[in-house]
Amino acid sequence: MHTENQSPQTVNVAGSASWQVELDHVSVTYPNGTRALSDVSLRIEPGEMVSIIGLSGSGKSTLIRTINGLVAATQGVVTVGPHQVNALSGRALRDVRGQIGMIFQGFNLAERTDVLHNVLVGRFAHLPLWRTLLDLPTKHDRNIALGALDSVGILETVWTRAGALSGGQKQRVAIARALSQEPSVMLADEPVASLDPPTSHAVMGDLRRINQQYGLTVLINLHLIDLAKQYTTRLIGLRDGRLVYDGPVQNATDKDFEEVYGRPIQARDLLGN
Amino acid sequence: MTSVLSTAERSEQDTAGTQVPKQPSKHWTTAFAFAAGLVILIATGTLQISWSDLPAVPGQVWHYLQLMFASPDWSRLPRALFEMWRSISMAWIGAILCVLVSIPLGMLAALGVGPRWLRIPLRMIFAVIRAFPEVIIAIILLTVTGLTPFTGALALAISGVGQQSKWVYETIESLPKGTTEAVRAAGGNVAEVTRWALWPAAAPSLISFALYRFEINIRTSAVLGLIGAGGVGSMLANYTNYREWPTVGMLLIVVVVVTMLIDAVSGAIRRRIMEGGRARAVATNV
Numbered sequence: 001m002h003t004e005n006q007s008p009q010t011v012n013v014a015g016s017a018s019w020q021v022e023l024d025h026v027s028v029t030y031p032n033g034t035r036a037l038s039d040v041s042l043r044i045e046p047g048e049m050v051s052i053i054g055l056s057g058s059g060k061s062t063l064i065r066t067i068n069g070l071v072a073a074t075q076g077v078v079t080v081g082p083h084q085v086n087a088l089s090g091r092a093l094r095d096v097r098g099q100i101g102m103i104f105q106g107f108n109l110a111e112r113t114d115v116l117h118n119v120l121v122g123r124f125a126h127l128p129l130w131r132t133l134l135d136l137p138t139k140h141d142r143n144i145a146l147g148a149l150d151s152v153g154i155l156e157t158v159w160t161r162a163g164a165l166s167g168g169q170k171q172r173v174a175i176a177r178a179l180s181q182e183p184s185v186m187l188a189d190e191p192v193a194s195l196d197p198p199t200s201h202a203v204m205g206d207l208r209r210i211n212q213q214y215g216l217t218v219l220i221n222l223h224l225i226d227l228a229k230q231y232t233t234r235l236i237g238l239r240d241g242r243l244v245y246d247g248p249v250q251n252a253t254d255k256d257f258e259e260v261y262g263r264p265i266q267a268r269d270l271l272g273n
Numbered sequence: 274m275t276s277v278l279s280t281a282e283r284s285e286q287d288t289a290g291t292q293v294p295k296q297p298s299k300h301w302t303t304a305f306a307f308a309a310g311l312v313i314l315i316a317t318g319t320l321q322i323s324w325s326d327l328p329a330v331p332g333q334v335w336h337y338l339q340l341m342f343a344s345p346d347w348s349r350l351p352r353a354l355f356e357m358w359r360s361i362s363m364a365w366i367g368a369i370l371c372v373l374v375s376i377p378l379g380m381l382a383a384l385g386v387g388p389r390w391l392r393i394p395l396r397m398i399f400a401v402i403r404a405f406p407e408v409i410i411a412i413i414l415l416t417v418t419g420l421t422p423f424t425g426a427l428a429l430a431i432s433g434v435g436q437q438s439k440w441v442y443e444t445i446e447s448l449p450k451g452t453t454e455a456v457r458a459a460g461g462n463v464a465e466v467t468r469w470a471l472w473p474a475a476a477p478s479l480i481s482f483a484l485y486r487f488e489i490n491i492r493t494s495a496v497l498g499l500i501g502a503g504g505v506g507s508m509l510a511n512y513t514n515y516r517e518w519p520t521v522g523m524l525l526i527v528v529v530v531v532t533m534l535i536d537a538v539s540g541a542i543r544r545r546i547m548e549g550g551r552a553r554a555v556a557t558n559v
Binding site: 068070094095096097098099100101102104106107108109110111112113117121122124125129132133174177178181187 | 460
């Protein structure tokens with residue numbers, strides 16, 4: 001059934017225009033009363049490579065989830081490309097999410113499913129429902145998925161169960177899944193927090209390459225200062241849900257980081273080597 | 274010895290310097306224990322148990338065990354095996370019908386899958402079904418369908434749906450949320466989340482629960498035979514009424530051995546499903 005003659009297709013990410021991301025006085029209060037974001041305003045230009053730093057509980061995860069509407073902004077306006085995300089729901093919101101790739105700290109793969117079908121999840125927004133439910137992707141979609149796997153260098157794992165892969169391989173499957181969406185923005189929520197140092201550098205390198213090669217807007221949540229400095233160009237600092245720093249990475253001083261973290265910088269804030 | 278001393282000294286210093294949190298009150302635990310004891314006392318008081326007969330019970334049990342198992346009558350073994358096979362068929366058909374109904378209904382009743390207006394009534398229906406014993410459902414069905422083994426299968430299917438569906442939605446709800454979030458982030462809807470995030474993760478558990486339902490049904494089908502639903506249970510009830518103890522003994526041996534065999538095989542299959550027999554290790558750590 002699975003034909004051998006098909007060849008991985010180059011992911012056509014560059015074909016979809018890269019989007020800007022704009023937050024205008026955005027606040028998020030969870031139903032339990034926790035105020036995760038307070039009056040955050042920022043504007044990220046298309047093609048920027050941005051890291052969002054802060055301690056756990058500072059609102060990083062919430063901020064990145066307001067951008068694709070996984071968390072609804074309780075106040076303010078979230079604009080991604082031509083779409084006002086906080087005004088959308090249902091089908092329209094799912095369509096926009098289809099244009100926004102996202103990777104996670106815990107990889108969030110279907111562990112018992114093979115790598116190809118994990119990556120094909122990225123094509124859901126481009127396929128009719130009956131095709132996704134009956135597992136009948138078009139040859140075109142299958143080739144895009146294979147191309148995405150090839151571009152992160154793990155095409156040989158295509159028939160492996162995702163649960164049997166190493167952490168680094170899992171995160172690359174997750175990146176391939178996001179790439180196969182042919183996204184206009186890429187979000188990453190603590191993508192290397194579950195990985196060892198060499199694998200962390202490899203995954204951050206993949207994200208930088210995606211940014212440089214396709215000109216894709218990339219937002220990465222990080223808590224390690226040296227990774228933010230090395231791989232991204234702009235730094236956004238959150239503390240207790242408030243924006244406390246926003247500027248180019250090279251201008252950020254240790255004092256700025258101490259302001260974001262609310263304490264002196266320690267060894268555990270750095271990946272090292 | 275020195276280390277113990279120093280630990281004690283340190284803890285003394287700690288209690289001197291800092292406030293140790295107050296131990297939570299245990300009044301409620303004590304009150305509950307008293308209440309439970311009271312319920313047991315009242316229950317035994319109202320049952321009018323003749324405690325004086327108690328010493329005679331072991332002797333009686335021994336007497337009937339001897340009647341049944343001293344020399345079991347194997348002449349009716351072929352008939353017993355045939356009836357056992359009918360019981361197994363009943364259990365199998367009942368389990369399949371039950372699982373086919375409870376997997377979709379249970380999934381719709383899971384938080385995050387079905388809409389609220391559907392979830393609440395479904396859960397209420399499951400709870401009502403769970404409140405009915407299989408025998409009661411079989412008796413109600415008997416009046417409609419008459420005395421056939423299919424009545425037994427149907428009773429097993431219907432009475433199982435309550436518990437089986439509850440297992441399904443509890444399994445779905447206890448799955449890690451990560452994969453669901455990833456499918457939603459890629460633009461997937463509820464159907465796609467169910468198909469590609471929930472189902473792959475839950476399937477081994479659900480298949481295991483289906484086999485478990487079959488095991489339960491084997492045991493229950495013997496009980497349903499007592500009210501005339503056919504199978505080995507009916508045969509057992511008849512020969513008990515005639516007080517033909519050697520045949521009863523043979524039937525009990527057949528039921529216990531076959532049930533244990535099926536439990537063992539089914540249990541082994543379930544373990545294999547849960548542990549995932551064909552996990553392939555992958556070579557290099559990139």
